[in-house]
Amino acid sequence: MIIAIDGPAASGKGTLGKRLAKHYGYRHLDTGVLYRAVGFALIERGIDLNNEIEAVHAAESLDPEHFGNPALKTQQAGDAASIVSAFPRVREALLNFQRHFAEEPPGAVLDGRDIGTVICPDADVKIYVVADPVVRARRRTLEAKGRGEAADEALVLADILKRDERDQNRPVAPLKPAEDAYLLDNSNLDIEGGVRAAIDIVEAVRAGRQRV
Ligand SMILES: Nc1ncnc2c1ncn2[C@@H]1O[C@H](COP(=O)(O)OP(=O)(O)O)[C@@H](O)[C@H]1O
Numbered sequence: 001m002i003i004a005i006d007g008p009a010a011s012g013k014g015t016l017g018k019r020l021a022k023h024y025g026y027r028h029l030d031t032g033v034l035y036r037a038v039g040f041a042l043i044e045r046g047i048d049l050n051n052e053i054e055a056v057h058a059a060e061s062l063d064p065e066h067f068g069n070p071a072l073k074t075q076q077a078g079d080a081a082s083i084v085s086a087f088p089r090v091r092e093a094l095l096n097f098q099r100h101f102a103e104e105p106p107g108a109v110l111d112g113r114d115i116g117t118v119i120c121p122d123a124d125v126k127i128y129v130v131a132d133p134v135v136r137a138r139r140r141t142l143e144a145k146g147r148g149e150a151a152d153e154a155l156v157l158a159d160i161l162k163r164d165e166r167d168q169n170r171p172v173a174p175l176k177p178a179e180d181a182y183l184l185d186n187s188n189l190d191i192e193g194g195v196r197a198a199i200d201i202v203e204a205v206r207a208g209r210q211r212v
């Protein structure tokens, strides 16, 4: 089974993806890390983020060993990701890695922006996670402070809105729910509540299948 999770910045995709994967014994891929790693590779080498050729080159030479680098979690890496991810050839270079990951047994949960629409259009279950932007900014600020970083909630909110706007309006693989995605608004749910709601969706889809 493939579970696709998409949604805007800091909506809780990764948290949910990890928990669903654990619940079902599947593997989990946070696809945002791929784009963050591309953006970060350019920052590290002092290359302009609008340099498409270098961004494609970085995407083609990513090393999954580096996906755990804590520097990828920063706002700077997120912003860089949002710029380089708009290049169609960067997306193309990362496509096979994601599809292979999705297809390996015993099953996979992938989270990102275009999993249900482009990477895994035939995913068994698609969930589009949303939350009020102010709630998302508060959670992300708490997260950054928890890592010991200085974070201002108003600036985090502005960053989230700017990134969502860019991701929604790019011509290739824009952020949007797949037509057959289930909407999950976790603005008023804690993490456990969000996980339960997601499991309910997966189980409802499975039960529906068994009846056919
Ligand atoms: N339902 C929730 N209630 C409270 N905090 C949440 C909830 N879902 C996620 N979070 C927190 O919000 C922050 C962003 O979640 P994350 O899973 O990283 O989002 P995304 O992968 O969409 O960027 C994290 O600090 C996470 O612990």
Ligand SMILES: Nc1ccn([C@@H]2O[C@H](COP(=O)(O)OP(=O)(O)O)[C@@H](O)[C@H]2O)c(=O)n1
Pocket (backbone or CB within 6 Å): 008, 009, 010, 011, 014, 031, 032, 033, 035, 036, 078, 081, 082, 083, 085, 086, 111, 112, 113, 114, 115, 163, 167
């Ligand atoms: N499948 C994906 C995942 C991320 N991205 C891009 O990468 C950026 C960072 O993604 P992320 O999922 O790590 O961001 P957060 O929601 O964790 O803040 C996004 O703003 C998108 O521009 C994408 O284009 N497609």
